[in-house]
Amino acid sequence: MIHDCMAAAGFKYFEKPVVAESGQPDFPYVVDDVAWARANGYGAGPVAPAVDPAGRYFAGLSREQQDAWRLALVGSGRQLSVELGPGRRLSASSTGCIASARRTLYGDLARWFKARRLTDNLGLLVQDRVRRDPRYLAAMAEWAGCVKGRGYDADDPGELREVVAARNEGLAAPVVRAAEVSATVAEAMCAQSTSLVRTLREVEPGYRAALIAERWSELVGLNGLEQDAVPRANVALGNR
Incomplete structure (x- = not known):
């Protein structure tokens, strides 16, 4: 749906490649596995994708086209917002191809955005x-x-x-x-x-x-x- 919307605006759209997991355990507070620490130290970050057609396409656009591509994709403004806690607020635009696709799928875009971001975080x-x-x-x-x-x-x-x-x-x-x-x-x-x-x-x-x-x-x-x-x-x- 985003692809079709962007095509209608005169642009190509590429879904972001899936980044391979590093296999590193999750230590949100403190590393507590001594054997893992001895073998890995700080560990490795996610493995970057080898090919990024989206990056190549975007780099080939002029500055004006890049601005127009962003506007078409993510829109403008911060009409959608959710307060996650002290100092934690997430906002997004209700315009653009991403918002359009989500609105078509979920109906109530504002309600979906709030619930999805709360769940994700x-x-x-x-x-x-x-x-x-x-x-x-x-x-x-x-x-x-x-x-x-x-x-x-x-x-x-x-x-x-x-x-x-x-x-x-x-x-x-x-x-x-x-x-x-x-x-x-x-x-x-x-x-x-x-x-x-x-x-x-x-x-x-x-x-x-x-x-x-x-x-x-x-x-x-x-x-x-x-x-x-x-x-x-x-x-x-x-x-x-």
Whole structure:
């Protein structure tokens, strides 16, 4: 549907290639697997696609055509908006080919946008609440004391990476890699030897359950909107 809309505006549209997963476990708060840390350090990022026809096409457009391509695709303005929490607001345009396709599929675009973005970001919202919990803060302070004993003056894993990056600036890649592995091992060992891992297991499920209960109407509504969209999607695919 987006492709047809863009073609009507005189442009080509390419769906973004699927980026291969790195296989890296998810450590949203702290690396807590010592064996993984010793083998991987900071790990690897996602594998970039080898071919990007969209990028080549876009680069071949003039500056004016690029501006027109963006306007046709994503529209203008921020008519759609959802407040995810303090300092977390997501907005999008209700015009353009993306919005047009979604409106055709889901009917109520504003309702779908709010519910979809809330659902997509549930994990981040849970993490926000966990990181403000006094029990988590106390456990993280205990972890910080542990890593300081191992030579790293950092109050949390994010700051630990900043410390390591500053130390590694200008050094050779093998030296940087070894330093990152050492720091990640310290991060994981301190997560296990302090109360941090246990505290996360105790604290996070309650916040997740509470947030799902708070957002239940949006979650149920999203399911309904997307189920209702299936016949419309089938029609659109049948017209190709």
